[in-house]
Structures are given as structure tokens and as C-alpha cells.
Amino acid sequence: xxxxxxxxxxxxxxxxxxxxxxxxxxxxxxxxxxxxxxxxxxxxxxxxxxxxxxxxxxxxxxxxxxxxxxxxxxxxxxxxxxxxxxxxxxxxxxxxxxxxxxxxxxxxxxxxxxxxxxxxxxxxxxxxxxxxxxxxxxxxxxxxxxxxxxxxxxxxxxxxxxxxxxxxxxxxxxxxxxxxxxxxxxxxxxxxxxxxxxxxxxxxxxxxxxxxxxxxxxxxxxxxxxxxxxxxxxxxxxxxxxxxxxxxxxxxxxxxxxxxxxxxxxxxxxxxxxxxxxxxxxxxxxxxxxxxxxxxxxxxxx
Amino acid sequence: xxxxxxxxxxxxxxxxxxxxxxxxxxxxxxxxxxxxxxxxxxxxxxxxxxxxxxxxxxxxxxxxxxxxxxxxxxxxxxxxxxxxxxxxxxxxxxxxxxxxxxxxxxxxxxxxxxxxxxxxxxxxxxxxxxxxxxxxxxxxxxxxxxxxxxxxxxxxxxxxxxxxxxxxxxxxxxxxxxxxxxxxxxxxxxxxxxxxxxxxxxxxxxxxxxxxxxxxxxxxxxxxxxxxxxxxxxxxxxxxxxxxxxxxxxxxxxxxxxxxxxxxxxxxxxxxxxxxxxxxxxxxxxxxxxxxxxxxxxxxxxxxxxxxxxxxxxxxxxxxxxxxxxxxxxxxxxxxxxxxxxxxxxxxxxxxxxxxxxx
Amino acid sequence: xxxxxxxxxxxxxxxxxxxxxxxxxxxxxxxxxxxxxxxxxxxxxxxxxxxxxxxxxxxxxxxxxxxxxxxxxxxxxxxxxxxxxxxxxxxxxxxxxxxxxxxxxxxxxxxxxxxxxxxxxxxxxxxxxxxxxxxxxxxxxxxxxxxxxxxxxxxxxxxxxxxxxxxxxxxxxxxxxxxxxxxxxxxxxxxxxxxxxxxxxxxxxxxxxxxxxxxxxxxxxxxxxxxxxxxxxxxxxxxxxxxxxxxxxxxxxxxxxxxxxxxxxxxxxxxxxxxxxxxxxxxx
Numbered sequence: 032x033x034x035x036x037x038x039x040x041x042x043x044x045x046x047x048x049x050x051x052x053x054x055x056x057x058x059x060x061x062x063x064x065x066x067x068x069x070x071x072x073x074x075x076x077x078x079x080x081x082x083x084x085x086x087x088x089x090x091x092x093x094x095x096x097x098x099x100x101x102x103x104x105x106x107x108x109x110x111x112x113x114x115x116x117x118x119x120x121x122x123x124x125x126x127x128x129x130x131x132x133x134x135x136x137x138x139x140x141x142x143x144x145x146x147x148x149x150x151x152x153x154x155x156x157x158x159x160x161x162x163x164x165x166x167x168x169x170x171x172x173x174x175x176x177x178x179x180x181x182x183x184x185x186x187x188x189x190x191x192x193x194x195x196x197x198x199x200x201x202x203x204x205x206x207x208x209x210x211x212x213x214x215x216x217x218x219x220x221x222x223x224x225x226x227x228x229x230x231x232x233x234x235x236x237x238x239x240x241x242x243x244x245x246x247x248x249x250x251x252x253x254x255x256x257x258x259x260x261x262x263x264x265x266x267x268x269x270x271x272x273x274x275x276x277x278x279x280x281x282x283x284x285x286x287x288x289x290x291x292x293x294x295x296x297x298x299x300x301x302x303x304x305x306x307x308x309x310x311x312x313x314x315x316x317x318x319x320x321x322x323x324x325x326x327x328x329x330x331x332x333x
Numbered sequence: 334x335x336x337x338x339x340x341x342x343x344x345x346x347x348x349x350x351x352x353x354x355x356x357x358x359x360x361x362x363x364x365x366x367x368x369x370x371x372x373x374x375x376x377x378x379x380x381x382x383x384x385x386x387x388x389x390x391x392x393x394x395x396x397x398x399x400x401x402x403x404x405x406x407x408x409x410x411x412x413x414x415x416x417x418x419x420x421x422x423x424x425x426x427x428x429x430x431x432x433x434x435x436x437x438x439x440x441x442x443x444x445x446x447x448x449x450x451x452x453x454x455x456x457x458x459x460x461x462x463x464x465x466x467x468x469x470x471x472x473x474x475x476x477x478x479x480x481x482x483x484x485x486x487x488x489x490x491x492x493x494x495x496x497x498x499x500x501x502x503x504x505x506x507x508x509x510x511x512x513x514x515x516x517x518x519x520x521x522x523x524x525x526x527x528x529x530x531x532x533x534x535x536x537x538x539x540x541x542x543x544x545x546x547x548x549x550x551x552x553x554x555x556x557x558x559x560x561x562x563x564x565x566x567x568x569x570x571x572x573x574x575x576x577x578x579x580x581x582x583x584x585x586x587x588x589x590x591x592x593x594x595x596x597x598x599x600x601x602x603x604x605x606x607x608x609x610x611x612x613x614x615x616x617x618x619x620x621x622x623x624x625x626x627x628x629x630x631x632x633x634x635x636x637x638x639x640x641x642x643x644x645x646x647x648x649x650x651x652x653x654x655x656x657x658x659x660x661x662x663x664x665x666x667x668x669x670x671x672x673x674x675x676x677x678x679x680x681x682x683x684x685x686x687x688x689x690x691x692x
Numbered sequence: 693x694x695x696x697x698x699x700x701x702x703x704x705x706x707x708x709x710x711x712x713x714x715x716x717x718x719x720x721x722x723x724x725x726x727x728x729x730x731x732x733x734x735x736x737x738x739x740x741x742x743x744x745x746x747x748x749x750x751x752x753x754x755x756x757x758x759x760x761x762x763x764x765x766x767x768x769x770x771x772x773x774x775x776x777x778x779x780x781x782x783x784x785x786x787x788x789x790x791x792x793x794x795x796x797x798x799x800x801x802x803x804x805x806x807x808x809x810x811x812x813x814x815x816x817x818x819x820x821x822x823x824x825x826x827x828x829x830x831x832x833x834x835x836x837x838x839x840x841x842x843x844x845x846x847x848x849x850x851x852x853x854x855x856x857x858x859x860x861x862x863x864x865x866x867x868x869x870x871x872x873x874x875x876x877x878x879x880x881x882x883x884x885x886x887x888x889x890x891x892x893x894x895x896x897x898x899x900x901x902x903x904x905x906x907x908x909x910x911x912x913x914x915x916x917x918x919x920x921x922x923x924x925x926x927x928x929x930x931x932x933x934x935x936x937x938x939x940x941x942x943x944x945x946x947x948x949x950x951x952x953x954x955x956x957x958x959x960x961x962x963x964x965x966x967x968x969x970x971x972x973x974x975x976x
Contacts, residue, residue: 034744
């Protein structure tokens, strides 16, 4: 039984908020709405917090601050974006200094709409965040984080079958997004994959002897092409994708440019790469159902 | 040579509701220097006038700041109306003034709660915000929103308050005054509160004027300057005098705001009694062409809106000078020489609204 | 045998009692502020949750100090409740506090260092009064041993009213409550973020919380020494003093360290030392 649900400690930060949502967050802790009856304490210290309440959108100056606060929070943790500015930039999304909502910088778990979001919505958002928090805790326990190390290592040809099975499982959700099941990752055969091992470097994420993630890449003309980043659906959103990317980028550290691609509807992937420093430079039509978005990063941005 | 430590204060700090960064150079808990670093809330919304037409822009103007939201919208409307030489109906003026005073009340109560919290008196913070909820109830009853009202528009107001509601507001405010007095008495008379406020951050009369302070910060140092005396909206029809204190420390600024609270209750009751019947809006035709400086009194001080239009439906330029921007030099002057425990009190005593300052 | 039972009783029961008292404190505080408040068992949930979180440290050695803080608080408590030497209890308590302060220094962030400095200043403020209280009890009962103190036939506060007043004056410092919550405050909005505990998280923060529960029971036991001759009345009066501390917490702002230090020395001199000098002449 996890006690995270009974004692969630929050930390609140204001991005570029006009203050409306912030005072509603403080009003949730005041007598009429009283979040403390759920056990919520407003600690000002990221190291003591479980839930990160952000209001307001992101601009260049506060993106590092927000990432800093997020990284200081111990696991498990959830991010709740409060107000429409935190969701997408709101009425200010066209301003020159606004990058967009919080999901450009952090993985957001709950979005609370409103301008300004009412305390009732905020309390509802925090309640839903509690369920997600417990969920994450169970996954972390399953991963044995802290008692066992998740290993990221180069993969070899014996792993091909396992990686292919994982690939077909992980790309199911992408295929559903485009309603296109004749999609290259799902169509690749085992012999094709084994052929790839000769020219492409594969990395695998292993835990308890089972492969739960993988990524592959190669270098051509000083550009490193990274693709097929997959993580088992149960273990997504726990930072494994980022670890895989870090490992392969480090391995190919001598390249001066990195390129990735993803489908145009895969907003989570696009945001994920943006957080790692990639920027979109090309969009190409693959077939009637899908466009591909290409993103690049230069070596000095790592 | 005593050891110097540098404490990074903000942008994320439990005492600060908004992000502002100060590098405090300390010698044993005494602040020697304070180096500010700003820009965390800059959105660049003045440039949005080029994308949103002048009637829609009032919604953006309201969201410059969530606390002084209504008066921002109101000043924008006044600026555009004066350019177009439109006279809004009298009833609309009275309604606008009532909402402005309600706005002022909720802002001062919010400030009082945050101030109590900053010197460790959490109970008082909770009680003050509990009182504030009653004002928010009145606002929600009449406009539909707790924080952003969306009632002001170019040409008048969007909603009316009928006379039965006005009477009940007037009555409830009268009984509210006594409950409020219990809480404000703690701020004024309690010894531990005085220990934290008296003598902290003294701004002498000459200094306050030279540094360009506005609002309660200026009035607590002995100047009787209040932009409401200009007589915009319905202020020309009511009787009031600016609240002035002379000692210029944080205690005086607190007392000024508390007295303004009671003055607002009085003003609202006067307005509710005198409000004339009539239409609440006037139809707008055509586009603005010209320029105007509109000045009004926000809870934090004088705000100036400069609007320039060139005959199209987009304004050419909008420039906002918010009161916190004018008060920041006073803050930077007060910090050196204070002790670390006083820093939150000093930062809050000018009632900073960083989202107004940086827009 | 009796000593063995009281040691086991303290080690197992004190954290439960301490946690329930902390929960009651939060509930009463909330009700005084017009809110509903958390359930009374909330401190248990907090500590159990903290045990489930990841532990992030600045340096590995900072947790070592927290472990010693916990061990020494338990040691001091067992000494007290098994009736041993009061002076040893006082100095062992000081030793435990020093371990906590060292933990704050080791974490070496600006906030935790200033928090530790303020904790040392608070120690300068309250240690004299606690020692004076022990001296006063010796003068009345002619012994430093707790078993002798509690078996004295009259309630001690008849002879030591001034000392009791001074002791109650510094109790908010030990419980980290207003007006003297300078180093570490339960309330969120403090200029030092979380003071000494800023850089602790997960298991070590849970240990600090449990150590504070043990410490609270110990301090209440100390207050109880003033009324020890009748157990029931003693416990009732001690609990009402705890309630008084909660009320004081909700009616005062936090004071600055100069005021905390000066006022507790003045109170200590006037009431504490004055009491002792008076006793000296009376008991001649």
C-alpha cells in the first residue's frame, strides 16, 4: 500500500503566469477550500515535494529554472500544469517571448484548464495526480529502482529477436495514431533486422535480464541519424527513453550534427526531442496518412 | 574582514508568489548588496496589439496581471474611449468604479495575508484570506469570475448589477466591516507584528518622491497623491481624501492599505446609494485615430496607458507603465543594510506585481 | 527489571505518542484557522511516504549525522524515562542537537548553513534555562537523579514557579514553533526555505521527523517533572501546557534572532535565576 496518496507534498512555481492561477492555488490552501485535509502541504523546497504545480507558460529565461526544479525533486513525482497558459500558452501563445506550454520543457501528467483555473478544478487536478503518483510508484518498485540498476548497453545480434518483438509491441500505439498498420517498424522481418546489425549500432535497456528498451543509430557524413527509440509500454514515462538517447549521443559524440524523425501527429515525441535540444527543420509527406517531421541538433547544444 | 556569503533568493522561493531573482550578498545575516535579475515573466504582450483588434485587446489587457486585472482592463478602455471621443453612460461609470473598489479591496486583503505569512504568522494569513473569500463571492455574484472579471469593454460594461443586488451588497459590507476590524486590529496593534514591521525599510519623504514611488508606498511617506482625485469614471461624484501616513516604514505602508480598505467600503456604499438608472453601454462605430495617456489608480499605485491609433482596427502602439515598475527603485534602495529576516518583508512591502512589471 | 520495561516502553511507544501529539497539533491549528485540517494520523502517513521516496543527497556523509541524531535522542530519552541522572540527560540532548546541526553544515547549501547557525544561536538561548531548571530541582530535592525528583512529596512547581515560567518561555524553541521557529519551521513560508532540513529528502527526512517525535515526548516529560508527585494531575497539566504552546504558535509572528536571544536571557535571569536566589535564601 503506498502512502503517497495520503501525504502529497506540493511545490508551486509561476512560469510567466499573470498571477491569476497562482492566487487560486494559494486560495486552495486557504480556509474555504483547504487542501490540507487531503494531507497536502505546500513546501517551498523541491527536495521535499511530490507534486509540481506549474502555472503560466515557458519562456527562454525560465525553462532552465523549471528543469532545475524538476530534476531536484526525488522520484516518484508528477507535474500538474494549471491554467490554459501552462497547457498551451493561452492568450499569449503568439507573443514573441513565449515558447508555449509547460510540455515544451517537462513531461506533464495532468492539465487543469481555466483562465483563471478555479480552486475546485485545481483540487480535482491534484486528486487525479495522486492516482498517477501511485501508479508511478508501483512501476518504480517493479523496476526495482534504487535496489537494482537499469543497464544501458550495446546490443548484439543475439538480441535481435527480442528487440523485434519489443519493436512490434511499442509501435502499436503509433500505428493506431495514424490508422496505418502497414508502417515500416511493424513490417520489418527478423532477417532484415539481423542484416541491420552489420551497419547500425544498437543499444538496449536491460532490467532483470529482460530487454525493455532499445535505440539504434549510424553516422554518415558527420551527421548521426538516430531512430527506432522504443520503450516497453509499461515502462514508459520513467526516463528510460532519455537515458537511451543520452547513451547513443555520447557514443556518437564525435559527430557534429544529430538527426531524428517522427510522425507529425506524435506530439509527445516531438516535445520529447525538443526538450533534448532538437529543432524541427523539415516536414515531408510519406503517404496520405502520415507526414514525417525531421528534427536536428548541433553538437554544441548538448 | 567578515565572511561574505551570497544567497540566491528566488526565482523559486516559498515566500515569493512570483519569480524574481535577487543575489543577496550577506555578511552574517546583514544584507550588504542586492543584485536583481528579472525577465522571468516577460511575455511581450504589448506587441499583440498588432494581432488582436482594439475591441478584443481588452481581454489581453486584463490578463497582464490577475490581481489588478479589472483596473488594467478599465484603463485600456478609458484610453481607447478618449481617443475616439466617446462618453460612456453614467451608470456604466458607476459600475466600473464599484468593481474597481472591490478589486482594490481583494488586492489589499491578499497582500495583507501574504505579508502575515512572510513574517511567520500563518494563522493571520489564513484568517485574512478567509475574509477575502467573502469579497470574491460578491465579485463572482456580479461578474461570474473570481479573478478575471471580463466586465469592462470599450464603450461601457458588459453586465449590469440590479438595484436589489446593490442594496444587499451595501448591507453585507456594513456587517463585514466589524469582522474585518478584528483582523486589521491585529496588524495594527499586535506587538510581535509591530516588532517585525516598525522601523523596517524606512523611506523618507524626499527619498520617496525622488525615487518615483507611487501608490501606498508614496502615501506612507507623507505625500497626499492619489490618482483617483483626477476624477475619472465616477470618482468625481464621491467624497474621499487620500490616506496618508508619515513615518515611511513598513508599518506605515501596512496602515495605509488597511485604511484604504475601510475607505473602499465607504466609497462602494456611497456609489450604491447614488447610482443613476440608464444604459450600460454605448455602441462603437469606426476605428480610433489619435493618441492618449490614461492614468488610473491601481491598488499598487498609478498606472499609465499610452495608446496610439492610426485609423485601422489595430492599435499602432500600446505602452503600459505599471506602478510596481515605479516602485522597484525604492525596493533596491531599502535592501542594503537590512537583515536577512527582513528581506521577505521588504520585498512584499512595496506590493510587487512582477507580471505587471515585465508584461 | 522495571528499568528494562521502561526502556522498551519508551523506545516503542514514544514515537506513536509523539506522532499523535503532532497530528493533534495540526488538527487544532487548522480548526483555529477556520479550516478542517488533516486527519490525526497524518504524521504517520507523512513518514511512511517519505520512506518510499528516493533519497537525494549533497554529500553522502550528511545522512550519517542524522542517524546519530536519531540514535542519541533515543538514548537520551531512555536515560530520562529510566530515572537516571538529569544532568547527563541534558548534556546528551545537547549532543544529539549538535549532530543535527552538523548535518545541516555538512549539506553545505547557503540555506542549511544559515539554518544551522540559527539553531546554535537558539541553543545559546535555551541551554542556560534548562540547566538552571536542573539546578533548581537539585536545590529542592537534594538530588540530580530523576527517580528521586519524581518521588519528592510535594509538587516542585510550588518552589520553582519562576523556573517553570522561564521553561515554558523557551519551549517554543524546542518545538520549532512561533514566535521562536527560526531554524526550522513547520510552516512553509520562511525565508530560509526549510532551514536545516533543506537538503534532506526521503529516508533521512523521515528519520529527522521520527527523532523530533522522540524529542517532543522527552521535553514534555521534562515539563512533567515539575508536577511529578501525582501522575494523573501531572500528565493533565503537561498536556495543557502543550495546548498552551499551540495557542501561542497561532497568535504570534516569528521574531528575529536578536530578540529571541535577548528576551530569553532576560526572562531566564529575572525569573530563573531570581527563583534560584530566592530559594537559596529560603532553604538556608
